[in-house]
Amino acid sequence: MALSKIHVLRLDPYNMQHAWLIPNLIPRLIDVANAIDMAGAQMVPSLLSRLYAKDPAVIVMVAVTDKGDIKGQGCAVITDGKAFILHPKMDEPSANDAVGEMLHAIETWAVERGAPVATLLTSREDPKWLKKYGYGTTQYVSTKSLLQPLSTQ
Secondary structure, X not given: OOXXXXXXXXXXXXXXXXXXXXXXXXXXXXXXXXHOOXXXXXXHHHHHHHHHOOOOOEEEEEEEOOOOOEEEEEEEEEEOOEEEEEEEEEOOOOOOOHHHHHHHHHHHHHHHOOOOOEEXXXXXXXXXHHHHOOOOOOOOOOOOOOOOOOOOO
């Protein structure tokens, strides 16, 4: 079976051809955010409210089929002059490099806003994937839940 071409769009909630995608996009973004311990149920409404407010420091990309089915997504924010990209994800391979197209669009957007570095937030480290898109590991981020009683040691 031949792979289908996927269309990569920058989501504009005020474009009626895009707005109907948002209800199906929300759980997908929550899942990706939860996978990297970002509290998706809190992060995604904040992200979308900034998108609706036309905040220039937010971008959401959607990969769709000719029929308008969402097959992937990616998003980023600029905070303190730095770009943070939530791992772009596709459901399945496509004829075109939809992840590469999303990353390119997000990186171009970030450069246009003066961000000198992009930090990719992901739940896994796949060296081949990172190399393919020009990313490398510069540091490890460790997390600790502060919801448990703190140790006195």
